[in-house]
Amino acid sequence: MCTVAVGVGNGETVSVAFARHVESGECPQDAVKVKAKYKCSMDGCSKRGVVQNLCFGCRKHHCLKHRHEFDHGCASASGQAGGASSSAAAHLASKAGAAAVGLVPSGQSSLDKVVAKDAMICLNMDESNSARSLRALFNNSSAGVVSDCDEQLLLSIPFTKMVKLGALLLRGPAGSAPKSLRLFINSPDMDFDDAEDAIPALELDLSERQAFGHELIMLDNAAFLRVDHLTLFVASNQAEGEVSVIDRLAFYGPV
Structure with a gap:
C-alpha cells in the first residue's frame, strides 16, 4: 500500500x-x-x-x-423538474443524505434537531405543497419546496437556540436546483424586496455539485458565529427556468 x-x-x-x-x-x-x-x-x-x-x-x-x-x-443529470424520475435519479435522491455524512467537516455535526421546523415559512411556494413539505426538507424524500409564480423562493428558517453554522447542504433536481443564493442572518421578517436590496451575509452562485447536494456550502465567515434565524433567498436556478425546487436541506456546526 x-x-x-x-x-x-x-x-x-x-x-x-x-x-x-x-x-x-x-x-x-x-x-x-x-x-x-x-x-x-x-x-x-x-x-x-x-x-x-x-x-x-x-x-x-x-x-x-x-x-x-x-x-x-448519467441519466440522473438529465431529468427535468416535475417529470417522471428515472431509477437512477431516485437512487441519487435517496443517497444524498447519506453522502452528506462523508462531507461533514471534522468537529461538526448535524444541527437539524435545533431547527424550528414548524415555524418555517416559505414565500412563493406552490400552494399544492403544505407545511409538511417544509419539514420534508430535512428528510431523505422527494417532497420538497417548489416555486409558484416565478423562479424565486424565500425561506425563513428559525432555530430553537443560538447556533454557530459551519456548513449547509442544499439539494435540488437537475435543471431546477438553485443557482443564485443569498443568505441573511437574524432577519426574520424579510420579504422579496428586502432580500433583493439588503446586504447578505453570503452571496454566491452555486456550482452544480453544490446545487445537487454533492458538495457542502461552507459558512466560514464571522457572520455565522451566532445565528438564531437564517433566511435563504433563491433568485435563480441552474437552468434559468421559471420553476426552482429544493428537496433537501441540512445544517452543520461545531458539536
Missing part, C-alpha cells in the same frame, strides 16, 4: 481524494499496479482506479475525470 499521507479537501470523498493522489504521480507505481482494478465505465476511457468511486446516480465506477454525472452522461 502507498505510505504517502493524502489530504481530503472540503467537499471531497476519501475515494475522490485518493484517486486524485494516484493520478498526480506521487503514488508509488508498484502500489498502483497492484491495486488499480476498477476500470472507468465511461465509453472510450481505459483508466483504472485503486478504490471504487461509484456514481450516486447510475452506481457505476468512474475515474476522477468522469466522476461527475454531467461528465459521463
